[in-house]
Amino acid sequence: MIPVQLADGYRHFRGTRFTDEEARYRALAEGQSSQTMVIACADSRVDPATIFSAAPGELFVVRNVAALVPPCQPDAGYHGTSAALEFAVTGLGIRDIVVLGHGLCGGISASLDAADSPPQGQFIGPWVDLLSPVRDRVLADKTLAGAEDRQRALERMAVLFSRHNLRGCPRPPRLDRQIRRRMPWVCIASITCRVLVARILPLPPPMAIWPPAYWRLSLWSPFTCGGGR
Numbered sequence: 001m002i003p004v005q006l007a008d009g010y011r012h013f014r015g016t017r018f019t020d021e022e023a024r025y026r027a028l029a030e031g032q033s034s035q036t037m038v039i040a041c042a043d044s045r046v047d048p049a050t051i052f053s054a055a056p057g058e059l060f061v062v063r064n065v066a067a068l069v070p071p072c073q074p075d076a077g078y079h080g081t082s083a084a085l086e087f088a089v090t091g092l093g094i095r096d097i098v099v100l101g102h103g104l105c106g107g108i109s110a111s112l113d114a115a116d117s118p119p120q121g122q123f124i125g126p127w128v129d130l131l132s133p134v135r136d137r138v139l140a141d142k143t144l145a146g147a148e149d150r151q152r153a154l155e156r157m158a159v160l161f162s163r164h165n166l167r168g169c170p171r172p173p174r175l176d177r178q179i180r181r182r183m184p185w186v187c188i189a190s191i192t193c194r195v196l197v198a199r200i201l202p203l204p205p206p207m208a209i210w211p212p213a214y215w216r217l218s219l220w221s222p223f224t225c226g227g228g229r
């Protein structure tokens with residue numbers, strides 16, 4: 001038996017939203033045509049569909065710990081985020097890609113903690129270790145006063161890192177060109193779901209020469225004020 005909370009929620013859904021929007025759900029049975037892909041954290045507090053008031057079928061969402069886009073590894077591994085990205089771009093033809101990080105992210109905390117001691121668990125360590133190149137830059141930034149500032153800085157560095165991996169990947173050339181044309185957006189949602197959008201430098205430098213405070217080079221504007229790429 002599924003948890004009572006889910007059973008109650010499902011009953012409520014069938015009796016309200018599904019009934020009200022049955023035509024939409026029936027139409028979606030013919031296929032999805034999402035225009036936007038969102039790469040977000042698995043954190044239960046920051047749900048992209050809720051934040052952006054998206055109806056079913058509107059957002060193609062992939063969620064993982066800390067909303068990371070790993071560097072492209074064209075090998076025999078199981079690359080869930082890359083598979084979702086490939087399908088979104090080549091299968092759905094989505095128009096926009098949004099990387100949505102968030103405040104008080106446990107994955108970001110784990111990355112910072114891992115600088116001193118390995119995280120518990122078999123899979124979390126290697127996953128958050130993806131961030132070590134930018135985490136080490138944040139730790140080298142002596143202008144950051146304490147743990148809270150470092151967390152905030154790495155949350156921003158992490159979405160820039162993901163965007164970098166979206167554009168700097170030796171995927172099949174056709175897919176890579178299509179991703180580049182989409183000029184992915186990067187955003188941070190606070191834990192109260194206020195969204196900031198980064199205005200990225202027109203020609204971002206290669207990550208190898210990112211300064212410790214690279215995230216400060218992007219202008220972070222409230223989403224409701226227009227934002228920017």
Ligand SMILES: [Zn+2]
Binds near residue numbers: 102105107
């Ligand atoms: Zn998170």
